Amino acid sequence: MKLRGLYAITDSQLLAGKFLSYVEAALEGGVTLLQYRDKSSDEARRLREAEALRDLCERYKTQLIINDDAELAARLNVGVHLGQTDGPLSPTRALLGSKAIIGSTCHAQLELAEQAAKEGASYVAFGRFFNSNTKPGAPSCSLDLLDEAKRTLHLPICAIGGITLDNAAPLVAHGVDLLAVVHGLFGADSTAEVTRRARAFNELLKV
Numbered sequence: 001m002k003l004r005g006l007y008a009i010t011d012s013q014l015l016a017g018k019f020l021s022y023v024e025a026a027l028e029g030g031v032t033l034l035q036y037r038d039k040s041s042d043e044a045r046r047l048r049e050a051e052a053l054r055d056l057c058e059r060y061k062t063q064l065i066i067n068d069d070a071e072l073a074a075r076l077n078v079g080v081h082l083g084q085t086d087g088p089l090s091p092t093r094a095l096l097g098s099k100a101i102i103g104s105t106c107h108a109q110l111e112l113a114e115q116a117a118k119e120g121a122s123y124v125a126f127g128r129f130f131n132s133n134t135k136p137g138a139p140s141c142s143l144d145l146l147d148e149a150k151r152t153l154h155l156p157i158c159a160i161g162g163i164t165l166d167n168a169a170p171l172v173a174h175g176v177d178l179l180a181v182v183h184g185l186f187g188a189d190s191t192a193e194v195t196r197r198a199r200a201f202n203e204l205l206k207v
């Protein structure tokens with residue numbers, strides 16, 4: 001199955017008090033990948049929330065991805081997203097098995113993506129493309145890099161960083177398969193608006 005569509009990413013602060021209702025609203029509108037991103041060290045809460053998301057994702061046939069934490073992903077039998085300092089890809093592939101979805105942060109560097117592809121990544125993520133409230137310090141990436149990535153890589157390409165319904169179209173035009181979004185999706189002021197945004201992202205991607 002080719003990975004293509006909306007990649008929703010959770011944010012503990014943004015979703016405080018409305019975590020599952022907002023995630024479910026997004027799944028209702030259509031989510032290809034859902035990433036559980038929680039930078040806290042509260043292991044018990046992380047396990048509890050990740051299990052709740054796994055159950056929700058099973059109901060909606062959405063693939064759950066855990067950010068940073070291959071051990072938690074292995075425990076729940078779901079995918080993982082690894083940044084450049086989150087541990088090596090090859091042993092993670094061995095741990096999770098050949099079918100697991102494993103994503104790799106490649107910032108704005110094609111060489112990192114080529115390396116990730118060799119080591120068994122399922123998709124590569126470039127960004128940030130726009131100003132991001134969630135991660136303002138992430139290195140920025142240009143649309144030109146996407147053209148080159150499209151020519152040289154044979155993996156689904158994910159874009160991240162400040163993506164909204166108003167700025168996503170050029171990313172799609174430059175070949176992005178997965179639009180990874182936090183604020184542009186979950187920054188909505190109602191569950192109905194989250195669902196509407198999810199649907200609209202999918203329409204942009206024609207999925």
Ligand SMILES: Cc1ncc(COP(=O)(O)OP(=O)(O)O)c(N)n1
Pocket residue numbers: 007035037067068081082083084085086103104105125126135158160180
């Ligand atoms: C889909 C996707 N792309 C990039 C990232 C960023 O990963 P990383 O560089 O490890 O930064 P943190 O998200 O862990 O702060 C991501 N999480 N997801």
Ligand SMILES: Cc1ncsc1CCOP(=O)(O)O
Pocket residue numbers: 127128131132133134135138160161162163180181182183184
């Ligand atoms: C995790 C991450 N990595 C690069 S930008 C970013 C944050 C994406 O969040 P938003 O869609 O709110 O900019």
Ligand SMILES: [Mg+2]
Pocket residue numbers: 067068081082083086
């Ligand atoms: Mg990380």
